[in-house]
Amino acid sequence: MRVLLLGSGGYIGRYVADHLLADPAVQLTELGRGDTADVRFDLSTGSPGALTRFLDAVHPGVVINCAGTTRGGARELTRHNTVAVATVCESLRRSGCGARLVQLGCSAEYGPSQPGSSTAEDAIPRPGGPYGVSKLAATELVLGSGLDAIVLRVFSPVGPGTPPGSPLGRLADTMRRAMQAGDHELRFPGLGAQRDFVDVRDVARAVHAASLSAAQGVVNIGTGRAVRMRDAAGVLARVAGFGGALHDVEGHPLRTVPHPSGPSGLGHSAGHGRGEHGPETPAGAVGYAYPDGCGSWQQADVRTARDRLGWRTRIGLEESLADIWMEAACRI
Structure with missing residues (x-):
């Protein structure tokens, strides 16, 4: 099977x-803006005609689009996340390769969810920021293209290589610096949020499964379980050996030892299914504007991924956090 991967450097x-x-x-074949790609091509500025000629030459059976950006203003986000996808769709329509398109979307397209609920693919998207808007526009382009296409809406990816700008990446770096400085107090914003963290290696398996599947439309990729950031921070502190006190942005004290409700200590705040467990609202979360535009709660309904892709997660959050810390510790 010939596969063309866009955005292989991300x-x-x-x-x-x-x-x-x-x-x-x-x-x-890897196509991207970086030097490591087999072919250098910028989807945000390249012409559909040039990409069409490349598709006709390579003749892939599957095109996987992992390209895009999470940072920048509305114009930059639109250029890299929406215009680039328009180029891909137009090129595939013009090409004679007949390739299947696997597009990576994100949970920010949904926006905030009702606490305790699981978000299914038929939920009405209400993105809470320009990033989610740019990704939702890309999804609509794919779904309206008439191509053999699937959009994987990835929830909160974590694991080795987690970008330092992501919440858990920033938290690991903040903890590293606190330990280097001998600080015993660590403050971090947004620890009241609850997110569905899925390991990036499990996401890669989902992409592979989607490329082999005949499924079309939108499919959620997550664990089906929301975890409170404060609990993830507690596990990260234990893995790192940080014995100090953790506080959220409003000064609400957090336990550094996870609650003994499960093997990883991450199960007591998670909802399962549709509203089986409602979240507790921490004092520090009141009035906090979550930068991803997703509010205080997100949890995926992952039944479609299970039923149509035969995909389930394999890597637990504690392993993902240990890998994040290993990379952060190497910078000490």
């Missing part, structure tokens, strides 16, 4: 490339 794209290269049945 956080998720790197793991998708590694996973595909491990499959002897896959012939992989």
